[in-house]
Amino acid sequence: MATDAWTMADVAIATRWIRGADMQMIAKNGIEHTPSLEELLLILDMLPIPISCATLSDRRIRFHNKAFTRRFGHIADNITTIDDFIRSYTQEMQRGEIERLWSSLWNDAPVESGVEIIAETEIDIKSVNDTVITVALGGMILHAKDLSIAFFDDMPARDQMQKSILRHAYEDFLTGLANRRKLMMHWDQARGSTREAKVAFLMLDLDRFKHVNDQLGHDAGDEVLRVVAKRLLSCVRESDLVCRFGGDEFGILLAESVDDAQVGHICDRVLEVVKAPMLIGGSEVCISTSIGASRVPDHGDTFDEIFKAADEALYLCKLKGRGCWRWADAGENLAAEG
Secondary structure, eight states: OOOTTOOHHHHHHHHHHHTTOSHHHHHHHOOSSOOOHHHHHHHHHHSSSOEEEEETTTOBEEEEOHHHHHHHTTHHHHOOBHHHHHHHHBOHHHHHHHHHHHHHHHHHSOGGGOEEEEEEEEEEEEOGGGOEEEEEEEEEEEGGGTEEEEEEEEHHHHHHHHHHHHHHHHBOTTTOOBOHHHHHHHHHHHHHHOTTOOOEEEEEEETTHHHHHHHHOHHHHHHHHHHHHHHHHTTSOTTOEEEEEETTEEEEEEOSOOOHHHHHHHHHHHHHHHTSOEEETTEEEOOOEEEEEEETTTTOSSHHHHHHHHHHHHHHHHHHTSSEEEETTOOTTTOEEO
16 A cells, blocks of 8 residues: 555644544645545554544445454444444434434535535444443545545543643643643632732742752652652642742742731741752752742732742842742841741
């Protein structure tokens, strides 16, 4: 089978077909290379989503890919037509809707319409040993090739994938803390609830963290970051958000209205728990942190203003000797040292 004409972009687009993404764009614009039926089936056979193909003229099933056989087992050997599949392997209460959907696509769409998108429908399929698998049934009809392509996207697997995508979009991969994107969401929520709230922000990083990496290695350094992340979470309220920006830089958004005493208590607590010895790979590691604090409206109203103010206060802590915290633009009478 000659597949040289297929580019990696074509394969990526084919994968997006099966995931149900960008279908309208593909139907409108097509792809760089118009594949032969042989090429198309070869590509579909390599994709990880269960796929079935049938000819339009006689509704006979002509192809199942490897993923279909792996997922549904004996189904691939026992059905020869769409009607067989609907009658034998779908729930009785769902059959009328599935038959209506497929019949409308077969009978109503003109041949010259080119590509017809099959909207997703959630159905239950009886698989090996009568196990019921919930899938999103969707796909497309290629009128020029007298072919329908159906994909069966596993709903639990897709839900898990979507959760994974969201987790990676809003969480730091190393520590599991929030990342900057999630911090911005919480900032908007905190500021949107009331413009009068005294939202506070803490900017901190670990003192001389480079020495840990240099002496014990980066794996040990990563473990220190994970331990610190857990310790920071123990210092805050349920309404607060701890995040990591990368490296050894962390942030804490005190999202509910807080007074000076509450901020001071949290900062003191952070200084105390971070400097407690930790056992990393058989070695005792002691590390401290420095914290810059800012708040609305004293040090600004936007996140950029508050972030910059806290960062400048953190820099002054480093100059002063580390292991301490201070307010942005604070005099010596407001600075607290650990």
